[in-house]
Amino acid sequence: MDKALVGNSYCRSGRERRGLHWRGFFLAFTKTQRRRVRRVLDTGPQAYYSDEYSLFISCVALTTIVLCTVDAVLTLRLIEQGLYEFNPVAAWLLQQGVVWFFTLKFLITAVGVVVIMLHRQFKMFGVRGYHILVACMAGYVALVNYQVWMLL
Numbered sequence: 001m002d003k004a005l006v007g008n009s010y011c012r013s014g015r016e017r018r019g020l021h022w023r024g025f026f027l028a029f030t031k032t033q034r035r036r037v038r039r040v041l042d043t044g045p046q047a048y049y050s051d052e053y054s055l056f057i058s059c060v061a062l063t064t065i066v067l068c069t070v071d072a073v074l075t076l077r078l079i080e081q082g083l084y085e086f087n088p089v090a091a092w093l094l095q096q097g098v099v100w101f102f103t104l105k106f107l108i109t110a111v112g113v114v115v116i117m118l119h120r121q122f123k124m125f126g127v128r129g130y131h132i133l134v135a136c137m138a139g140y141v142a143l144v145n146y147q148v149w150m151l152l
Helices: 022-030 055-080 088-096 098-118 129-151
Strands: 004-006 009-011
Touching (some): 055 098, 055 129, 098 129
């Protein structure tokens, strides 16, 4: 046998590559494995998790969270002008205080976005999570546009 014995395992180069190394830590964040479907069998009704997210879906998620914050600010501006909050949960949060309103509105949206991003290939209500996230962003775009229109 001409294989080199390193530790308790054989390796071809004579050097154990499976040990801890700083490069492995860096590559864990940059060279992940499951970006998209690898096999034809994965495209069926069985959904999958992936390690990476496309730039588009990441931008959709970030835009949704930013629009949630803009919605909260515009809601407060509209209430100052004499309008009222139509959503009963948000109205109750406003009664608790502005900090509670901002915090819980942001957390509910952020947790929802993260859960949908993790399950973006899974079907929820007969629709893939990916499309639900895009629809949520479109809904926030429409809501913020309506609020800006009301402020003008």
